[in-house]
Amino acid sequence: AETCKAAVQQFVNKLDAEVVKSLIFDNGAEFSALSEVTGTNLYFAHPYTPSERGSNEQLNGLLREFIPKGQSITSFSDDHIKQATAALNQRPRKLFGYKSANEFMAEQLLA
Known part of the structure; x- marks a missing residue:
């Protein structure tokens, strides 16, 4: 839980609050310390509701x-993990207006 909290806090600190407006997690034990993260809104999904x-x-x-x-x-x-991550982050997504996650994030950081 502490490792996860530190990683999430580092992520939030690295990016502007306008970029990371909220994060949603499930109720796993690894997320139990996230209520201590500051700088964004954190939400926890209800059990058995993947929607x-x-x-x-x-x-x-x-x-x-x-x-x-x-x-x-x-x-x-x-x-292998790095290649998978790179491939997914370069794939165009409808959510981002058919831009890749990398392109979308770069735009957000420049705005």
């Missing part, structure tokens, strides 16, 4: 292209 975490569920589905369901992420090399 409250739509973009997370969508990204999980895309990630299955690179890491099949049921396989531990620890069985993949750091290079």
Whole structure:
């Protein structure tokens, strides 16, 4: 929980509050200390309601292209994870007006 809290706080601190307006998490034990994170609005989804975490569920589905369901992420090399991350962040998304996540984030940071 403390590791997760530190990582989320570092992420929020790195980006402007206008970029990271809110974050949604499930109720896993690893997120139990997140109420201490400052600088953005944090929300916790209700149990068994994936519709409250739509973009997370969508990204999980895309990630299955690179890491099949049921396989531990620890069985993949750091290079494989980096390649998967890069591929997903370069893919155009309807949510971002058919820009990639990288393009969208760059625009937000320049605005």
